[in-house]
Amino acid sequence: RKEVEQDPGPFNVPEGATVAFNCTYSNSASQSFFWYRQDCRKEPKLLMSVYSSGNEDGRFTAQLNRASQYISLLIRDSKLSDSATYLCVVKRGKSTFGDGTTLTVKP
Amino acid sequence: EAGVTQFPSHSVIEKGQTVTLRCDPISGHDNLYWYRRVMGKEIKFLLHFVKESKQDESGMPNNRFLAERTGGTYSTLKVQPAELEDSGVYFCASSRVQGAGDTEAFFGQGTRLTVV
Secondary structure: OOOEEEOOOOEEEEOOOOEEEEEEEOOOOOOEEEEEEEOOOOOOEEEEEOOOOOEEEOOEEEEEEOOOOEEEEEEOOOOHHHOEEEEEEEEEOEEEEOOOEEEEEEO | OOOOEEEOOEEEEOOOOOEEEEEEOOOOOOEEEEEEEOOOOOOEEEEEEEOOEEEEOOOOOOOOEEEEOHHHOOEEEEEOOOOHHHOEEEEEEEEOEEOOEEOOOEEOOOEEEEEO
């Protein structure tokens, strides 16, 4: 079993849609949690950190459930520019990446 | 503030040759990580430096890979001799040590290595 597992995707949604990505992790000692975004042939870039209390940044909402070892990312009112691969990252010392979920937002 | 820079951006070498990748982290970042993404797979951890010390090298695939960070500044990752399966994108990331944890990691643009 992989340490970090994400929805396989791909997700193809129309503009304006709401889309949710899920991620589970196996190491209960994990300390920090992040969502990164990676555009085609580019490096991963931090989208947002994920906290147990849940956190929101504009159209993006991230949730962490430590008991279930589950992380989610919700994107509301999708834009064409949201098209990218979204990586769930779990950190304890080193960062461990999920496979990524590819989102394509279509007009 | 300059970001994480990697050199070269692309490298095409023949099987059996040697390649050295370089990473310059963000100034002041003691943590430096190397990751690799091979075709169709997830980004995988290779190793982690704290300053000049190897904190975790559990992801290094075999002894053909040698990473160094002399002086705790830039790092090099040497592959010798290169094999076909070493092809992929090699990312470097750095972060600042902060209290009991670290800040988020910032990534370089990666080195795309092709072994033919």
